[in-house]
Amino acid sequence: MKIAVIGAGRMGAALGRLWAKAGHAVVLCDVRPIEELEALAREIGHGTRAAHAQEAVADSDVILLAVPWASIRDALARCGSLAGKVVIDVINPHKSDFSDLEIGFTTSASEEIAKLAPGAKVCKALNTLPSPVFNLPECKVSGMKVSGFYCGDDEQAKQIVAQLVSDAGFDPVDCGPLSSARYLEAAGMLLIRIVVALKASPELALTLVRQDKPCC
Ligand SMILES: NC(=O)c1ccc[n+]([C@@H]2O[C@H](COP(=O)([O-])OP(=O)(O)OC[C@H]3O[C@@H](n4cnc5c(N)ncnc54)[C@H](OP(=O)(O)O)[C@@H]3O)[C@@H](O)[C@H]2O)c1
Structure with a gap:
């Protein structure tokens, strides 16, 4: 698959690396200067x-959103239209000090992204x-192989x-x-609390x- 990674930080670079190794065509996008990203791409x-982002998105089947929640509107604006694309969202919408979630219970980052990106096939995945x-x-x-939890409303995208x-x-x-993202994001927050505790x-x-x- 052709995969555009939006936000080539800890999560984005790591997942891009694994998918590139598995034979997928990965393109990295970020707010960092393109020369820095090219060096990372060569290293991967x-x-x-x-x-x-706009060029990468237009040429990709799958878009990985791996930016901080606070940057999501800017990141989506840089992407242009995501209509028809499979969008994988790994975002945990926590506050910048990691103390709590910004949103939850009645919505989720994934559901808000689906509203902001009409026509995109948004799935939550790997945020835990x-x-x-x-x-x-x-x-x-x-x-032990670890669970990769995912959810979404489009069966083909899933x-x-x-x-x-x-x-x-x-x-x-x-x-x-996709509404299960409310609980996956809460689980992501729980994990942060466990690490702190x-x-x-x-x-x-x-x-x-x-x-x-x-068993019986
Ligand atoms: N780290 C974890 O263990 C973990 C686990 C599960 C889920 N997550 C989620 O994954 C997401 C990314 O976390 P991370 O730890 O990978 O953070 P990170 O290392 O800070 O990476 C985020 C990357 O996104 C870039 N970025 C910021 N604003 C952008 C924009 N508008 N457009 C494009 N790129 C932008 C950042 O660039 P600059 O550095 O130049 O600002 C950075 O390279 C977060 O939503 C987080 O909740 C993280």
Whole structure:
């Protein structure tokens, strides 16, 4: 797939790297100077490119939104129309001091993005993964493959997202409609609180444990 990464920071660069390694055509976009992005693209390799958002979006099937919540309106304005595109949103809409969510319960970042980007097939995905997990071998925590939770309202888009979650090395877990993003974002916030409470290095993740066969 052709994937435009909007926001090539911790989450965006890490996911772009995993998808490029899996054979996808990745293009990085950011507010940083294009020369800096080109250096990152060369370091990632596998044909990764850097480009301005509007050009990258027009030429891509999938758009990864990996910017801070406070920057979302500016990031979307830089993208131009997202109509018809599969949009993967990893954003946790927390306050800049990480103390709490800005929005929740009756809406979510994903639902607000869907309103701001008419025609886009918005899915929430991978927002419960702390970025240090990407530095672990095969992104496994204690040798265990980690859940990649996702949700959305467009079934075809969700199939693409499930495949990309899997290609990145995570176990795709369908969480239902886009409104489930309210709970995935709350789970992302919970994880931040756990890291603070444990005073731990955030090499941890939320995962769904399933029994392969019914127990009785
Ligand atoms: N880090 C985590 O563990 C984690 C886990 C789950 C979800 N998330 C979510 O993922 C998102 C990104 O987090 P992150 O930790 O990757 O942050 P980050 O390292 O700060 O990366 C964000 C990137 O977006 C760029 N950016 C800012 N405004 C932009 C705009 N208007 N257009 C394009 N690019 C823009 C930033 O550029 P500058 O640095 O130049 O401003 C930066 O490169 C957040 O919404 C966060 O809630 C993060």
